[in-house]
Amino acid sequence: MSGRILPARLARLRRTALRRADALVLTHLPNLLYLVGFRGSSGVLVLTRSHCVFFTHGIYRTQARQEVVGAQIKIVEGDPLPGASRWLARKRPRRVAYEADHLSAAGFHQLAHILGANVELQATELCVDQLRAVKDADEIARIRASVELTARVFEEILPLVRPGVRELDLAAEIEYRMKQHGACSQSFETIVASGARSALPHGRASRKRLRENELVMFDLGAILADYCSDMTRTVFLGKPPAKVLRIYRAVQDALAAAREVVRAGVEASRVDAAARRVLAKRSLGRYFVHGTGHGVGLEIHEEPRLGRDSPARLKAGNVITLEPGVYLPGVGGVRIEDVVVVRKTGAETLTPLGTELICL
Amino acid sequence: MSGRILPARLARLRRTALRRADALVLTHLPNLLYLVGFRGSSGVLVLTRSHCVFFTHGIYRTQARQEVVGAQIKIVEGDPLPGASRWLARKRPRRVAYEADHLSAAGFHQLAHILGANVELQATELCVDQLRAVKDADEIARIRASVELTARVFEEILPLVRPGVRELDLAAEIEYRMKQHGACSQSFETIVASGARSALPHGRASRKRLRENELVMFDLGAILADYCSDMTRTVFLGKPPAKVLRIYRAVQDALAAAREVVRAGVEASRVDAAARRVLAKRSLGRYFVHGTGHGVGLEIHEEPRLGRDSPARLKAGNVITLEPGVYLPGVGGVRIEDVVVVRKTGAETLTPLGTELICL
Known part of the structure; x- marks a missing residue:
């Protein structure tokens, strides 16, 4: 990320978060990456009106110097939270917000103990996460590249999808090719779930071998230039029976219905309801056991969430998944998932593949 | 894990954790895998003297039925914590322990709010994690298999380690072969750090190409049958200069010194001190910027920790890493890491490779 974007993000956060608090203590690593560029696994950022200090362990001394932008770096022994809390206590804040x-x-008890009883602790709910939910053009370009890489890998491995192959071997091949194409890693453990296992919404690849006349669900994502992708396609090995075609069509229509509703200003729950309605009409509603989507960015699951009770309203620049699914326990499941950008007038789909059933 | 081991673990936990509390609320996923066998990503386990109930989201209905042993399963809408808290509130406990x-x-504030002001909440510090730190014979066998798989992959990829290859390509090859040999995934993002990048203790593989006369640090681990491995070896491309040999020898001796001290009953901090002393004597102490080791098991980093201030005392059945390192900023680094089992009389090394410097 460029050196100008990060300080602008910090400034935006200061304007909102320090309105009612004297300091903000940030502990969520993806938020630290977003705000100051740190990619390590241990750090605390403390933001006051006059200071921005990043605390980390000595193991990250060199890395922090290379990566961190817009914050002073302090190296502490062990866990950085107590060190950050002691530094902040000396500034005598009255109100401190935390994630x-x-x-x-x-950690909360430790922070409270070090700051003392006179300091009021304010729980912030996802304050940086809400900023992160609205992506700028550079972020959208990165997510698009990550989504395109994932789609390319999926198309490359399709010739390998045949009876006798183990789910795990396909997952290994997918993750290998992602890295060959420049991804630093997968954004979650690749799902390859065949036959009855496709009815497990999170059916991580197993030793099971693919068989003829089975559904095979692929859910895959990469991390490319820090940004995640997420894509699900369900294929059939052989000539699909009418029941499979009926379920597949229902999920495909649910995805289209959800996409139809997406645009800036719409409640996230309405998008979910649109998908749910299509499935309910075909008596499949009770087999749709999760939300319709979620934000994607530095993390694979982030704001906004698109579920039945999601309080969020979509904003232009949100990048979200749409992923209705139907899971028949013991039989099999179908899920189709695209990534779309929320625009003022509708949804722009980033996933460069159609949603038609692929039969192999 | 067999159907008898899990209930025995639950019984052991009940005996200790419910001595001073009426209920225990468990939220750490590896602890749920350890106690009831659940492998999903959303769940809460509530243990009382008469009940053991596992709460999860509808997305895991089928998976929970397949996996969970020794607990009643309750499916709740959305986040399982409020549902679990409400169920527990109806049992009218007086003292509730949580992780x-x-x-x-x-989550803590939500639990406190739902249980009400009359319930005393007790913070448990790593109570299940402490149980997990002592491995049984089956667990040690699994970690051994995972460590052996990792060593095998390292030996397999050595012929590919030559000038011109990108760090990322080696990492991709390592992770691919782990899965080919049966691992479900890597236990952390594989580190391949060459040249000056080897001075970053957590130098995740980058696009950098290996060059002649460079150190290359490999830190890799697999997850096999749920158990993690962790291994670091540092190699040199070419004929190492005297300075590299001196540093390498110091790290090798630090590892040997740490191993010498390991046995049941010894303070973890003494093991760390033994490694630190060797490096300090050679004026390299300030370049050893992390602890000497950590437990390995269902998680890649678990109890006990072996640092300067670690309060733990080693127990027979602990499985730990020993991983001293020296990092010269801008120049390069050396780390060597083995996994050992703590026995009554000493350390049993699981890593089936020597620690001599490999020159390629």
Whole structure:
């Protein structure tokens, strides 16, 4: 990320988060990457009106110097939270905000103890996560590249998808090719779930071998230039029976219906309801056991969430998945998932593949 | 894991954790795998003297039925914590213990709110993690198999390690072969760090190409049958200069010194001190910027920790890494890491490779 973008993000955060608090203690690593560029696994960022200090362990001394932009770096022994808390206590803040969803209860008690009883602790709910939910053009370009890489890998491995192959071998091949094409890693453990296993929404690849006349669900994503992709396609090995075609068509229509509703200003729950309605009409509603989508960015699951009770309203620049699914326990499942950008007038699909059933 | 081991673990936990509390609320996923066998990504286990109930989201209905042993399964809408808390509130407990290190502050506040002001919440520090730190024979056999797989992959890729190859391509090859040999995934993002990048203790593989006369650090681990491995070897491309040999020898001796001290009953900090002393004597102490090791098991980093201030005392059945390192910023680094089992009389090394410097 360029050196100008990060300080602008910090400035935006300062304007909102320090309105009612004297300091903000940030502990969620993807948020630290977003704000100051740090990619390591241990760090705390403390933001006050006059300071921005990044605390990390000595193991990251060199890496922090190379990566961190817009914050002073302090190296502490061991866990950085107590060191950050002690530094902040000396500034005598009255109100300190912290990331309630991203700090452990033990960390919270430690922070409270070091700051003392006179400091009011304010739980912020996803304050940086909400900023991150709206992507700029550079971020959208990165997610698009990550999505395109994933689609390319999926097309490359299709010739390998045949009876006798193990799910795990296909997952290994997918993850290998992602890296060959420049991804630093997969964005989650690749799902390859065949036959009855495709009815497990999170059916991680197993030793099971593919068989003829089975559904095979692929859910894959890469991390490219820090940004995640997420894509699901379900294929059939052989000539699909009418029941499979009926379910597949229902999921395909649910995805189209959800996409139809997406645009800036719409409640996330309405998008979910649109997909759910299509499946309910075909008596498949009770087999759709998860939300319709989620934000994608530096993390594979981020704001906004698109579920039945999601309070969010979509904003232009949100990048979200749409991924309805139907899972018949013991039989099999179908899920189709695209990534789309929320625009003022509708959804722009980033996934460069059609949703038609692929039969192999 | 067999159907008898899990209930025995639950029984052991009940005996200790429910001595001073009426209920225990468990939220750390590896602990749920350890206790009831669940491998999904959303669940809460509530243990009382008379009940053991596992709460999860509808997305895991089928998977939970297949995996969970020794607990009643309840499916809840959305996040399982509020549902679990409400169920527990109806049992009218007076003292409820929770995993302070593995529950978010937001989750803690939610639990406290639902249980009400009359319930005393007790922070447990790593109570299940402490049980997990002592491995049984089956667990040690699994870790051994995982370590052996990792060593085999390292030996297989050595012929590919030559000038011109990108770090990322080697990492991709390593992770691919792990899966070919039966691993379900890597236990962390594979580190391949060459030249000056080897001075980054966590130098994740980059696009950098290997060059002649460089150090190359490999830190790799697999997950096989749920158990992690962890291994570091540092190689040299060419004929190493005296300075590299001196540093390498110091790290090798530090590892041997640490191993010499390991046995049941010894303080973890003494093992760390033994490695540190060797490096300090050779004026390299300030370049050893992390602890000497950590437990390995269902997680890649678990109890006990072996650092300067670690309070733990080693127990027979602990499985730990020993991984001293020296990192010269801008120049390069050396780390050597083995996995050993703590026995009554000493350390049993699981890593089936010597620690001599490999020159390619």
